[in-house]
């Protein structure tokens with residue numbers, strides 16, 4: 001598919017709209033001041049023509065032998081967002097050609113709830129925001145409702161955030177085996193075996209460095225989150241080494257939430273759960289992704305639903321009273337019936353949080369290149385997500401954080417659901433970008449937030465464990481930028 005930009009360079013937004021309709025296609029781009037033709041039968045021309053009195057905005061689409069076009073003329077002094085107007089024209093044309101009506105409309109951003117929160121802060125009523133979402137972004141009622149409900153659940157938490165608090169994220173980029181849909185940088189414990197002790201040694205040094213930085217800046221630790229990879233894929237003694245380093249380096253008296261993503265059931269043992277509980281963990285994730293064994297096999301997950309049940313039972317027995325379970329809608333070979341069954345069986349277990357992800361097909365995932373791809377794309381994921389929302393709502397769960405990723409099936413979303421009062425603070429803080437996250441480990445990225453000055457900066461660690469080990473001192477040097485950020489804030 002060729003995208004031709006005539007008199008504009010709105011590549012990012014226009015490509016984003018096209019991906020709502022045809023997510024797996026690669027685009028070629030032509031930029032020109034005058035109209036040009038393309039050899040490619042599938043092409044889109046996006047034009048902006050300016051004269052002294054007016055600006056003509058138009059799109060012309062040729063796709064799979066079908067044609068549609070839209071045009072809008074605005075006066076030269078109209079300050080409307082031209083990129084958004086063109087996106088809406090393209091959305092109309094692509095909807096006409098494909099018959100697809102994406103439920104989030106032209107909203108391609110990651111954080112629709114942040115937008116709702118901004119309108120609430122500026123004094124808009126629910127009906128006014130609903131009307132803006134409908135008129136300006138073509139967002140469906142249903143998606144607006146879920147974004148608004150999420151914002152309502154978050155309000156008191158968002159208002160309570162202090163600029164002097166922060167969260168600590170610890171990345172353990174190892175997994176027992178690689179799932180076929182995974183696009184994270186994670187190494188199998190087998191191939192990374194030799195690296196793991198060195199990695200953990202340096203991770204502990206980075207934790208100590210981060211604690212010294214935070215103390216010097218007068219920042220208070222509020223939440224701790226272990227993610228990955230699969231944190232429980234390393235040994236219990238190694239987990240203890242990291243968690244004791246945290247305990248000995250930070251003032252833990254203000255910590256309100258301490259999560260370890262136990263993740264895969266095949267890594268969970270009594271010894272590991274006892275260790276993390278003893279070391280202060282208050283919340284864990286045990287993630288089945290699906291409770292259908294044949295789907296688990298199809299995605300290379302290498303554990304069974306029974307193992308998940310056993311890990312969950314063990315966690316309850318050991319006193320974990322805040323458990324999250326992740327599931328994914330749209331997995332290859334899954335069906336609405338089997339997905340709905342997973343949702344219902346999870347609700348029966350009554351975890352405090354259930355996170356419903358939509359499969360995102362990223363370039364790095366094996367799936368993207370496998371013959372499964374056709375199966376994946378044909379999945380009626382929207383039906384699955386709708387069923388989950390209905391059943392979770394009926395069962396007393398509320399949406400408390402919501403985000404979208406690129407290349408999600410049917411342009412849907414990920415939603416964290418919780419029982420009343422069981423929101424995960426960390427998930428809200430990171431998604432709504434309202435608190436500094438100091439992140440340690442390979443692949444981790446720190447997010448520095450200045451709420452009053454409305455500034456946000458990121459510092460990225462090296463991605464691969466080997467790079468992290470090799471360039472560790474250089475990386476610590478770069479992390480001194482945290483101090484610069486807070487110095488500017490004053």
Ligand code: SF4
Nearest residue numbers: 175178179182184229
């Ligand atoms: S457990 Fe998670 S991080 Fe590890 S390979 Fe599977 S999807 Fe990727």
